[in-house]
Amino acid sequence: MQSSHEQFRELAWKCGLAATHQRQVIYEAVVAMPGHYSPESIFAEVRRRTPSISLATVYKNLRLFVAHGLLREVSPHASTLLVEGNLEPHHHLVCTRCKAVQDIEGDFINYKKLSRHAPRGFDLTQPLVEVFGLCRRCSAKK
Amino acid sequence: MQSSHEQFRELAWKCGLAATHQRQVIYEAVVAMPGHYSPESIFAEVRRRTPSISLATVYKNLRLFVAHGLLREVSPHASTLLVEGNLEPHHHLVCTRCKAVQDIEGDFINYKKLSRHAPRGFDLTQPLVEVFGLCRRCSAKK
């Protein structure tokens, strides 16, 4: 069984990226636990092990990892960046009011109907979906 | 048949809002044509008729109209605001690369399955969905 370090070195090598210490700790911070993480929270976490790291480096590498498919961007057009390490296809539930995001399982999309209504040439190879509603807390407030 | 002005005055009155000239022209700019509009584009449009109007007023009133259900926010957690006058329930297709948004018709969501997988208390009374893919232009570039 490979060490976590060796696993990352191999991933980086496949993507043609230098396996720097900073990239290592950023990647591991996201992948260590399931969940959705902001650049700031990753920065705070990573800083404990590598105090000299810069916030710009965190941003740059999160974008890079997402571009290479090592991480997933929680919402591809959200106002603030969130990343997750879970690469299994799954959808998200978003609260319209507080913008909280959570995973939602289940096969509730009819892909055949969906692609029938999509315009010509629109690539829905692996459609990801965001469902908007009101989370429990916000619908209680009302 | 009511004039457009009278229609707006009545809507404003129902919401308890003063029917100012600025609100009138902002509302009409969005509702006049189907489509998705940014605050800047509405500002540019509205300025032609009302040169003294302020961008802040446009933002403030778009948010207000959305809060009162007179307009719809295209994507409730997008990085930049877009509004539309079409209040008929419909979903959106978003390009992951260029973030372009277009309407998509069709009943491709299985609401029963969806609510079965949603957490307790999550309000999905009228779930709106955003589907991510690659628009034709972006998937051609690849």
Place this chain on the structure above:
DNA sequence: TTGTTAGATGAGAATGATTATAATCCAAGA
């Protein structure tokens, strides 16, 4: 019609997340 006032507007400053810049640094192949 006029007076009163709560709410609305306008101009510009402030905010906050993200990206750009440029000097320094280091991973990786020779």
Place this chain on the structure above:
DNA sequence: TCTTGGATTATAATCATTCTCATCTAACAA
């Protein structure tokens, strides 16, 4: 070990949006 192109850091810059507050006006009452 040496070389070099890519990586990192600190900070400035950006940009959409919101805030502030002085001024103004729509709406109701007299």
